[in-house]
Amino acid sequence: MATKLVQKVSSLSACRNLHFSWRRATNALKRCSIQIFTIPLCNASSSTSIKGAPTQTPPQSRKSRTRTKSPSHKLRASPEEKDQLGLMHCSAYVTGERYNIHGIRNYLISMPKYQVKFMPEDEQNVLHVTIKDKDGENTSDVFFFRWLGSLVVWNVSSSEEKYLINVAKLFQEGGYEMVLGDTEDEQLLYSHSKNATSLVNGRIILNENSQEENSALEKYAFSNAMALSVKLAVWEDVLDHYVQSIRWVPEALKRGIKVRMSRKEVLEKTGELISLRYKINLSSDLLMTPDFFWDRPETLENLYDKTCYFLDIHKRTRVINEKLNHCTEMVELLRTHLSEKHSFRLEWGIIALIAVEVLFESLYLIERFFPFR
Numbered sequence: 001m002a003t004k005l006v007q008k009v010s011s012l013s014a015c016r017n018l019h020f021s022w023r024r025a026t027n028a029l030k031r032c033s034i035q036i037f038t039i040p041l042c043n044a045s046s047s048t049s050i051k052g053a054p055t056q057t058p059p060q061s062r063k064s065r066t067r068t069k070s071p072s073h074k075l076r077a078s079p080e081e082k083d084q085l086g087l088m089h090c091s092a093y094v095t096g097e098r099y100n101i102h103g104i105r106n107y108l109i110s111m112p113k114y115q116v117k118f119m120p121e122d123e124q125n126v127l128h129v130t131i132k133d134k135d136g137e138n139t140s141d142v143f144f145f146r147w148l149g150s151l152v153v154w155n156v157s158s159s160e161e162k163y164l165i166n167v168a169k170l171f172q173e174g175g176y177e178m179v180l181g182d183t184e185d186e187q188l189l190y191s192h193s194k195n196a197t198s199l200v201n202g203r204i205i206l207n208e209n210s211q212e213e214n215s216a217l218e219k220y221a222f223s224n225a226m227a228l229s230v231k232l233a234v235w236e237d238v239l240d241h242y243v244q245s246i247r248w249v250p251e252a253l254k255r256g257i258k259v260r261m262s263r264k265e266v267l268e269k270t271g272e273l274i275s276l277r278y279k280i281n282l283s284s285d286l287l288m289t290p291d292f293f294w295d296r297p298e299t300l301e302n303l304y305d306k307t308c309y310f311l312d313i314h315k316r317t318r319v320i321n322e323k324l325n326h327c328t329e330m331v332e333l334l335r336t337h338l339s340e341k342h343s344f345r346l347e348w349g350i351i352a353l354i355a356v357e358v359l360f361e362s363l364y365l366i367e368r369f370f371p372f373r
Contacts, residue, residue: 086191086192087189087190087191087203088154088155088189088190088191089155089187089188089189089190090152090153090154090155090187090188090189090190090204090219090222090223090226091152091153091156091161091185091186091187092150092151092152092185092186092187092223092226092227092229092230093150093151093152093153093161093165093185093230094148094149094150094185094227094230094231094233094234095149095150095151095165095168095169095172096149096168096169096172096173096174097149097172097173097174098146098147098148098149098172098173098174099127099144099145099146099149099151099168099171099172099173100146100171100172100173101125101126101127101144101146101171103170103171104127104144104167104168104171105127105129107167107170107171108129108167112132113131113132114129114130114131114132115129115130115131115132115138116128116129117129117130117216118213119220120217120292122291122292122295123220123292125145125146125147126143126144126145126146126220126224127143127144127146128141128142128143128216128220129141129142129143129144130142131156131160139155140153140154140155140156140160141153141154141155141216141219142154142156142164143219143220143223143224143227144168145223145224145227147283147284148227148228148231148284149172149173149174149231150227150230150231151164151165151168151227152222152223152226152227154190154219154223185230186226186229186230186311188202188203188204188222188226189202189203189204190203190204190205190206190222191203191204191205191206192205192206192207192208193205193206193207193208194207194208194209195207197210197218197303198303198306199222199303199306199307199310202310204222206218206219214299217296217299217300218299218300218303220300221293221300221301221303221304221307222303222304222307224290224304225304225307225308225311225313226307226311228284228285228286228308228313229308229311229313231284232280232286232313232316232317232320235276235279235280235320236316236320238276239276239320239323239324239327242269242272242273242276242327243323243327245269246269246327246330246331249330249333249334250330253333259334261334261338263338266331266334266335266338269331269334270331270335273324273327273328273331276324277324277328280317280320280321280324281321286313286314286317287317289301289304289305290304293305
């Protein structure tokens with residue numbers, strides 16, 4: 001009996017010192033005389049990782065993702081494509097709430113390479129600037145949108161884009177975080193053709209025979225839709241941050257935890273929501289086509305509507321308004337809860353005052369009918 005016990009102990013120690021892979025360790029365990037206790041002891045003491053076992057990886061930080069239609073790294077035209085197909089790119093960026101376009105105009109016209117172009121009288125909130133190349137020809141265009149705080153560049157190099165973005169930031173009001181400016185952008189490829197100007201499969205085709213003024217207005221129609229798309233992407237990100245800030249409320253109510261928010265905090269949340277709703281639905285052109293394009297239905301309105309459809313602007317607007325409605329219900333619930341809490345305190349205060357009055361009246365009656373001697 002003692003000899004068998006020694007053999008079992010020696011078998012256990014042999015299993016604990018195994019450093020093979022999982023399959024070889026399993027075959028070795030089958031040869032052991034102990035069948036019940038061998039596997040857990042080997043698993044517990046083995047320092048090697050078992051193949052196929054789930055391993056815990058540290059949580060990775062969430063990468064910033066674009067909300068716009070097309071990621072910029074996919075639509076950048078390579079030099080070969082530019083040479084073969086004549087493709088160029090136009091990019092839209094957003095940096096602030098609004099721009100002082102008069103300041104941008106005075107800043108850029110001081111340099112010979114920039115030339116300010118005329119815009120129609122019914123569209124004075126946009127600055128159109130062309131950039132001359134080494135031969136003195138206008139090969140690039142830039143549009144600055146005052147109320148959108150965004151700019152759209154056409155056939156501009158990367159270094160020139162960075163310079164123009166920095167210029168826009170000098171004259172912006174209410175800037176955003178750098179992450180938003182780098183992440184929320186819109187990239188579309190375009191080329192010239194003898195056909196009429198159109199948008200085909202996400203690529204802009206410009207009529208090379210159009211007059212300079214008509215070509216500028218056509219570019220403006222595409223640019224306006226792209227600038228609106230990147231601005232909407234920023235508002236979507238702002239709404240996501242707002243949702244994250246109040247996501248604990250339904251969970252707290254579900255668990256029966258008291259919602260500890262002051263009247264000031266609830267009022268601030270209500271103000272943030274009203275401000276965002278106002279910007280999206282009242283101070284922008286997300287819900288309707290601007291009057292500038294309504295007056296030009298045959299030439300520009302169709303281009304603007306097609307670009308908005310391709311960038312899913314109307315669909316995204318409906319989604320963000322639906323989210324705003326749910327956030328409004330949540331804030332209204334907080335206000336109702338806070339009002340009920342305030343009313344509850346007032347009721348207890350009134351009850352306390354009545355109790356004090358009853359106490360004093362009782363003391364008065366006692367003193368009246370049972371005077372102290």
